[in-house]
Amino acid sequence: MPLDPTVTNPGLYRVVFENDRVRVLEYLDKPGDRTTPHEHPDSVMHTLSTFRRRLYAADGENRDVEIQAGTTGWLPAQRHSGHNIGDTDTHVIFVELKEGAGAATSELGPAGPAVE
Amino acid sequence: MPLDPTVTNPGLYRVVFENDRVRVLEYLDKPGDRTTPHEHPDSVMHTLSTFRRRLYAADGENRDVEIQAGTTGWLPAQRHSGHNIGDTDTHVIFVELKEGAGAATSELGPAGPAVE
Numbered sequence: 001m002p003l004d005p006t007v008t009n010p011g012l013y014r015v016v017f018e019n020d021r022v023r024v025l026e027y028l029d030k031p032g033d034r035t036t037p038h039e040h041p042d043s044v045m046h047t048l049s050t051f052r053r054r055l056y057a058a059d060g061e062n063r064d065v066e067i068q069a070g071t072t073g074w075l076p077a078q079r080h081s082g083h084n085i086g087d088t089d090t091h092v093i094f095v096e097l098k099e100g101a102g103a104a105t106s107e108l109g110p111a112g113p114a115v116e
Numbered sequence: 117m118p119l120d121p122t123v124t125n126p127g128l129y130r131v132v133f134e135n136d137r138v139r140v141l142e143y144l145d146k147p148g149d150r151t152t153p154h155e156h157p158d159s160v161m162h163t164l165s166t167f168r169r170r171l172y173a174a175d176g177e178n179r180d181v182e183i184q185a186g187t188t189g190w191l192p193a194q195r196h197s198g199h200n201i202g203d204t205d206t207h208v209i210f211v212e213l214k215e216g217a218g219a220a221t222s223e224l225g226p227a228g229p230a231v232e
Binding site: 016017019021022024026042044046048072073074093095097099 | 132133135138142160188190213215
């Protein structure tokens with residue numbers, strides 16, 4: 001992954017578990033924090049806080065989202081960046097799937113349910 | 117999965133997301149609650165509460181565990197049951213992996229880091 005978020009934004013992403021099937025990341029930021037462009041493989045995300053973010057897709061398009069704590073969803077492989085525009089921390093667990101990752105990461109689409 | 121926990125213990129397990137790659141379960145119980153024997157495929161677990169449990173492996177062996185909130189780990193495919201022997205709720209997210217599930221579920225080993 002050329003734009004691994006643990007490399008591009010090491011202060012915000014932390015590897016909390018890894019084996020040959022998955023890698024699990026914890027993302028934690030504060031209001032005003034931004035990520036630089038980075039890539040995710042197909043992942044499950046689970047939110048641990050309620051937050052508001054402005055999301056920038058790879059093509060520069062952006063949109064604002066507000067997501068409640070305790071939300072579970074699918075993050076299809078994509079490149080994006082984000083900006084915490086709310087007044088709460090963003091705290092999210094990502095379970096990255098290694099199986100099928102080669103095919104998936106070639107499909108860098110617009111930010112779907114992306115949160116960071 | 118013949119002993120799907122959403123079938124064996126529908127009051128404690130809830131499907132919060134599913135697609136062709138994963139199924140995500142939320143487990144929530146109260147002190148004193150027990151599960152009946154059930155099976156998990158290879159899964160990632162993430163704890164949302166701190167709890168104490170007595171775990172029963174498929175062979176009847178049991179052991180007690182205390183796990184802190186915010187713990188992420190690997191649950192290899194297994195059959196087990198559990199008993200909340202603490203004074204806090206057990207609240208856990210399971211990300212079940214569908215890829216390789218056929219091979220994995222044939223290896224029903226003793227309870228490893230199992231929590232319910």
